Amino acid sequence: MYKVVLDTNVYISALLRGRKPEIILRLSSAPFKRYNLYTSQAILKELDRVLREKFLWPAASRELETRRISDWADVVKPTKSISAIPNDESDNRILECAVKAKADFIVSGDSHLLNLKEYEGIRVITPAQFLKHLEKASGKN
Numbered sequence: 001m002y003k004v005v006l007d008t009n010v011y012i013s014a015l016l017r018g019r020k021p022e023i024i025l026r027l028s029s030a031p032f033k034r035y036n037l038y039t040s041q042a043i044l045k046e047l048d049r050v051l052r053e054k055f056l057w058p059a060a061s062r063e064l065e066t067r068r069i070s071d072w073a074d075v076v077k078p079t080k081s082i083s084a085i086p087n088d089e090s091d092n093r094i095l096e097c098a099v100k101a102k103a104d105f106i107v108s109g110d111s112h113l114l115n116l117k118e119y120e121g122i123r124v125i126t127p128a129q130f131l132k133h134l135e136k137a138s139g140k141n
Contacts, residue, residue, distance in 0.1 A: 002035040005098040007108035020127040029072045037073040038101035042093040076100045085112045
């Protein structure tokens with residue numbers, strides 16, 4: 001089963017807009033589980049911050065969603081500091097989590113990460129590309 005780290009923007013899109021990011025998030029949980037989801041405290045804190053500052057979500061709603069994600073995901077503690085993307089420190093936290101998890105994929109809509117295409121053997125792809133990859137892997141074309 002694939003090991004996957006979702007960027008904060010994928011979580012935000014899943015929670016606010018649905019569509020492909022919501023499908024991806026649901027596929028990380030029973031009974032739909034198609035891959036193993038990994039996250040870190042830094043990613044969960046960033047998600048909480050964005051929901052609070054940009055979308056004015058109340059504390060109870062933010063806590064509910066971050067708890068749900070941490071229940072579905074394996075929360076890892078990165079030990080390696082990465083500075084591959086100088087323009088956005090939060091993107092480096094995604095890379096740190098993916099490296100610690102030995103992830104196969106990072107799923108993101110962020111151009112800084114997508115421009116990498118790959119980092120230490122971890123493919124960086126869009127939500128649409130990831131869904132196509134899952135379909136292909138399951139034999140549904």
